[in-house]
Amino acid sequence: MSSAQEPLISASERIDAEDDEHRDEGRLESNKSAPAAPSWFIWLLTLSAGLSGLLFGYDTGVISSTLVSLGSSLSNRPLDSLDKSLITASTSLFALLVSPFSSVFADSLGRKRVILVADVLFILGAGVQAACSTVWVMVVGRSIVGMAVGAASFVVPLYIAELAPAQHRGRLVTMNVIFITLGQVVAYIVGYGLGEYGHPDTAWRWMVGLGGLPAVVQLFMMMVMPETPRWLVMVGRGLEARGVVEKVAGGKVTAREVDATVKGIEIEVREEQDARRLRRRRGQGGDGKAGWVEGFDELFNIRRNKRALAIACLLQGLQQLCGFNSLMYFSATIFEMLGFPIPTLTSLVVAVTNFAFTLVALIIIDRIGRRRILLWSIPWMVFGLLLAAFGFFLSGATDTDAPGSPIVILISIMIYVAGYAIGLGNVPWMQSELFALNVRSLGSGIATATNWGANFVIGLTFLMLMDFLGPSLTFTLYALICVGGYGLIWKFYPETAGLSLEDAATLLEDDSWGVR
Numbered sequence: 278m279s280s281a282q283e284p285l286i287s288a289s290e291r292i293d294a295e296d297d298e299h300r301d302e303g304r305l306e307s308n309k310s311a312p313a314a315p316s317w318f319i320w321l322l323t324l325s326a327g328l329s330g331l332l333f334g335y336d337t338g339v340i341s342s343t344l345v346s347l348g349s350s351l352s353n354r355p356l357d358s359l360d361k362s363l364i365t366a367s368t369s370l371f372a373l374l375v376s377p378f379s380s381v382f383a384d385s386l387g388r389k390r391v392i393l394v395a396d397v398l399f400i401l402g403a404g405v406q407a408a409c410s411t412v413w414v415m416v417v418g419r420s421i422v423g424m425a426v427g428a429a430s431f432v433v434p435l436y437i438a439e440l441a442p443a444q445h446r447g448r449l450v451t452m453n454v455i456f457i458t459l460g461q462v463v464a465y466i467v468g469y470g471l472g473e474y475g476h477p478d479t480a481w482r483w484m485v486g487l488g489g490l491p492a493v494v495q496l497f498m499m500m501v502m503p504e505t506p507r508w509l510v511m512v513g514r515g516l517e518a519r520g521v522v523e524k525v526a527g528g529k530v531t532a533r534e535v536d537a538t539v540k541g542i543e544i545e546v547r548e549e550q551d552a553r554r555l556r557r558r559r560g561q562g563g564d565g566k567a568g569w570v571e572g573f574d575e576l577f578n579i580r581r582n583k584r585a586l587a588i589a590c591l592l593q594g595l596q597q598l599c600g601f602n603s604l605m606y607f608s609a610t611i612f613e614m615l616g617f618p619i620p621t622l623t624s625l626v627v628a629v630t631n632f633a634f635t636l637v638a639l640i641i642i643d644r645i646g647r648r649r650i651l652l653w654s655i656p657w658m659v660f661g662l663l664l665a666a667f668g669f670f671l672s673g674a675t676d677t678d679a680p681g682s683p684i685v686i687l688i689s690i691m692i693y694v695a696g697y698a699i700g701l702g703n704v705p706w707m708q709s710e711l712f713a714l715n716v717r718s719l720g721s722g723i724a725t726a727t728n729w730g731a732n733f734v735i736g737l738t739f740l741m742l743m744d745f746l747g748p749s750l751t752f753t754l755y756a757l758i759c760v761g762g763y764g765l766i767w768k769f770y771p772e773t774a775g776l777s778l779e780d781a782a783t784l785l786e787d788d789s790w791g792v793r
C-alpha cells in the first residue's frame with residue numbers, strides 16, 4: 278500500500294485491523310501446542326479454589342452418616358422422615374435459590390469476593406449445625422451451608438476457567454470435581470469412623486463441625502489470590518489484568534504474548550459492549566434496565582446465548598437426573614437392604630469409585646474432548662443401571678435371595694459410577710466455556726441452579742420411587758433418562774475442548790441448533 282493511500286484508512290478501521298491481528302495471535306496462542314505443565318501459580322490457585330469443592334463434597338456427603346448418628350439429640354426426640362427430609366433437602370434447596378443470584382454478585386463484586394463470602398457462610402453454617410439442639414436450628418445451619426455450596430459450586434469453576442490457559446482448562450476444572458469427590462470420600466470415612474468409634478452424643482457434632490475447617494484455610498489462601506483477568510478487564514482494570522495473565526503464565530511467555538491475551542479479552546468485552554449499545558439504540562431492550570435484567574434479556578434473546586444455556590442446562594440436569602446422587606445419599610440404605618454386614622463401609626465403594634474415575638477423567642479429558650467422553654461413557658452408565666436392575670429383579674424374584682445377586686448389584690453400581698465419574702460427573706461443570714463473557718456468570722448461575730433443582734428432585738423422590746416402582750424399575754427409569762440424554766448430547770452438544778473461551782462461544786453462533 279502506497280503512503281498516498283494511507284490516509285484513506287480511517288482510524289477505526291486501523292484499530293479493527295490491529296484487533297484482528299491481535300485476535301489471531303490470541304487464537305494462535307490458545308490453540309498452539311500446550312506448554313509442558315501449568316505454572317506453580319496455576320496449581321496453587323486451583324488448590325485454594327478447589328478447597329470449595331472439598332467443602333461442597335464434604336457437606337453433601339456427610340449428611341447420610343449424620344442422620345443415622347443424631348439419635349434423639351435434636352428437639353429431644355428421634356427424627357421422623359419429615360425431619361430427615363427437611364434436614365437433607367434444605368441444603369440443595371438453598372443452593373438452588375442462591376446460585377442464580379451469586380452470578381449477579383460475581384459480576385458486581387468479582388469472582389474472588391464471592392468465594393470469600395461463601396467461606397464465611399461455610400464456617401457459620403458448620404458452627405450453627407455443631408452447636409444446635411433443635412431440628413429447626415439444624416435446618417437453618419444446613420440452609421446456610423446450602424447457600425455457601427450454591428455460591429461456591431457456581432463461582433469456583435468460573436474462577437478457575439477464567440484463569441486457566443485453554444490447554445489446561447478442562448483438566449483444571451476437573452480438579453474442582455476431584456476435590457468434590459474427595460470431600461465425599463472424606464465425609465464417608467469421617468462418618469464411618471466417628472459413627473463406629475466416637476462418643477454417641479457428640480460424634481455428629483464433630484461430623485458437621487469439621488466442615489468449617491477447610492473453609493478457614495481457604496479464606497486465608499484466597500485473600501492473597503488474584504481476581505480473574507476477564508473480570509478485571511470487564512470493570513476497566515486492564516493493567517491489573519495484564520499482571521495476572523503474566524503471573525498465571527509463570528514467566529513462560531513473552532510480553533507480546535501477554536499483550537495478545539489481554540487484547541483478546543479486551544476485544545471480546547468491547548464487542549459485547551458495542552453490541553449492547555447498538556441494541557439499545559435500536560430500542561431492542563436494555564433501555565433503563567438494571568444490568569442483570571439486561572443480562573437476562575441478552576441470555577434469552579440472542580441465539581448463541583440461548584443455545585449455550587440450553588446445552589449447559591441439559592448437561593447439568595442430566596448430571597443429576599441420571600440418579601447418581603441417590604446412591605451418594607442412600608447407598609448405605611441400599612446395601613443394608615441387600616444384607617451387606619457393614620453397609621456404611623460397603624457404601625464407601627461408591628464414593629471411592631467416583632473419586633478414582635474422576636482422577637482418570639482428569640488425565641484424559643483434554644485429550645479426548647468433552648463431547649466424545651460423554652458419548653463413550655454414558656453407554657457404560659446405561660449398562661451398569663440395567664445390570665443393577667436385573668440384579669434387583671433376580672434378588673426379588675425368589676423368596677430366598679438369588680445367590681450372588683448382591684455382588685452383581687455391587688459390581689454393576691461400580692460400573693455405573695465409573696461411567697458417571699468419567700463423563701457426566703465433571704463435563705457439565707465446564708459450562709462457563711460455553712457462554713460469551715457478558716452472560717457467562719448469569720448463564721453459569723442458571724445452569725448451576727438447574728443442577729441443584731434436579732439434585733433436589735432426585736433426593737426427594739428416590740425413596741418414594743423405590744417404594745412405588747421397586748428398585749428394578751427405578752434403576753431402569755434412570756437408564757432411560759441416560760438414553761434420552763445421550764440422544765440430546767449427540768444432537769446438540771458440539772466439541773469445545775482446546776478452544777479459547779472466546780472461540781468456544783463463537784462456535785455456538787452457528788445458524789442451526791445441530792452439531793457441525
Ligand SMILES: O[C@H]1[C@H](O)[C@@H](O)[C@H](O)[C@@H](O)[C@H]1O
Pocket residue numbers: 337454457458461596602605631701702703706732
Ligand atoms: O460433579 C459432582 C460430583 O460428581 C459429585 O460426586 C456429585 O455428588 C455432584 O452432584 C456433582 O455435581
